[in-house]
Amino acid sequence: MSTPLSKLGTAALAVFGAIAFGVVALNRGETVNAIWLVIAAVCTYLIAYRIYGIFIAKYVISVDGNRQTPAVRYNDGLDYVPTNKYVLFGHHFAAIAGAGPLVGPVLAAQMGYLPGTLWILLGVVFAGAVQDFLVLMISTRRDGRSLGDIIRSEMGGPAGAVALVGVLLIMIIIVAILALVVVKALAGSPWGTFTVISTLPTAIIMGIYCRFIRPGHVGEMSVIGFVLLMAGLYFGQVISQSPDLAPLFTYDGKTLAIAIMIYGFVASVLPVWFLLAPRDYLTTFLKIGTIVALAIGIVFVMPDLKMPTITKFVDGTGPVFSGSWFPFLFITIACGAVSGFHALISSGTTPKMLESETQGTFIGYGGMLMESFVAIMAMIAASVIDPGVYFAMNSPAGLIGGDAVNAASVISSWGFVVTPDMLTQVAADVGEKTILSRAGGAPTLAVGMAHIFSGFLGGKALMGFWYHFAILFEALFILTTVDAGTRVARFMIQDMVGVVVPSFKATKSWTNNIIGSALSVAAWGYFLYAGVTDPLGGINTLWPLFGISNQMLAGIALIMCTVVLFKMKRGKVAWVPMFPAAWLLICTMDAGLQKVFSSDVKIGFFSHGAKFQAALEQNQILAPAKTLDQMSQIVMNDRVDGVMAAAFVLVVICMLVAGVIAVIKARGNPNVSTHEIGAQPGTVANA
């Protein structure tokens, strides 16, 4: 690492990266090419990996190639398998890369591309990749145990229990918000709706093929699935153009929300090979393929960024999400900068397959850098479309109205000049009736991707195809998460209720599964339905809750890493996880407290509820509610959302207290007080 040549290489990267940053950040008035953003990001990653990643490996966690990993110790060819580092990198990346890094940056683009990009890069280097790497190593040295388990044993039972409640709340919010993204993309879109519905029979055919006809032939099954998907995409267009068939697949948000709830319930009680597994195969390969294609597309097409570097909306008056850049930018972009959910993956299957500790840096730190690059590409996709179109797609209908003329005049008054013709033209290009108020990231990303892909394949004629391909890709992905998330939440509910009613713990019982799934669907379904009927379009209200919860989990994971380092008597380098933990706690607490206490009705849940309550008492109806029933619904939703935000803040405070107590105890103890497995280098531990 420290040969003169590699030092020279790092220095060259630094110079190159600095030039790219200069172009990206200092350019005023002229459009910047997206390629500069790519160069700045890649240079940042390479330098960070070579300096900070290696520093953490050497001096913070001290990876030791002689220490046995669980994969070697328990090698069974199944769960514990020493795996080639590139193969494992692929596995780990496929597990951490989700829809999150594609959505957050799109929403954050309302502040311009620079603030979000800076947070994605700084966040991943100092927080996200650090968390993933440290959790991976800590879990590897504890037989690949899960995050909840490690928190329980390192910080005590109560801390473990609080963390588990936190994880359950996150699961509920994640499933609700992702389902909402799908609803927003499919409402009133027969092409998209038909294509997504057609994935159900596709998945069932694949499931039966791979389980019974040709068991285990994943490749063949994937080809069949891909062909059927493309057929669905093609016939979706045919149907959308047919005046007789199109109405059969045109639904409003409420109907779609209920349909997704029914789907989530049914899918989660069916055997896994029927829907979940084949869908997961398809989404995994489609996701990797799309990410690679997007990267090639950006490099090949080299689109210009049309979004300004910074917009006036950094002050918190933006239409896409409310609140000023601090703390809300850091909440809006979670995955891609730092995602607490990764702590669950890094303490899942990956540590059981690590061949040697020395590969941890590449897989843990490097894997997260790769994920961050996906977020940068999402930011680029959102910034290559015209800002006026971007705001038309992402602003709530309550602000810009339902028709192109009104929307264009409102958005132009914000300083983003756009004509009604432009808005109807984009909709026509992608084969939709309207693109207004399609918040949630997926449609904007789809337009951006269609813009990039059509630049080298098919031109404008294929815009509609690429747009619906991107919608299909996100929807497929999210529906798999809905199924899996419902199962995870069900399991956790069964586990928690099982403490009181032991018979409820039996996960093989059909009755238990049906009750558990119903409870799980009811929980996320509530938030989904509230989001669909929300006057501000749902995403505006619910995305901050998701961001707060995800960052909160990252804070918890980093607190755990800090505690473990103090217990290892490495307090001197504990700042490495402590600094990002403190930052995340400040952001989540500030955002959470604002969501609870702010008197600004755009930000505070309770103040918004109080405003509607006051009007309700005088029998007044405030827009966008149309009836008194809707008024009380809004009041109720505000209260539930407020309680949820308060619960997250409370979880954070509990974990902080538990962390501080554990650190004080560890510092008072002159000895190493954590238990690592296989600590003596070179010795063979007993299995």
Added chain:
Amino acid sequence: MLEEFRAFVQGVKQTGRLMVGVPDYDNYVRHRQTTHPDLPVMTYEEFFIERQNSRYGIGDGKFIRCC
């Protein structure tokens, strides 16, 4: 050159399979033969079904992937 290309294709295949939770079958067979020569070895079909059930049988601390 050809050898290297073959190894690369093999690696891509393995990565693709592991992404959906199916580890290398040949490696499993080798492992069983060297460490437990007296015990039966699952056929590829059995192996696949066992892995599928294990990956998607969601339980404590098991998250197949991120949001």
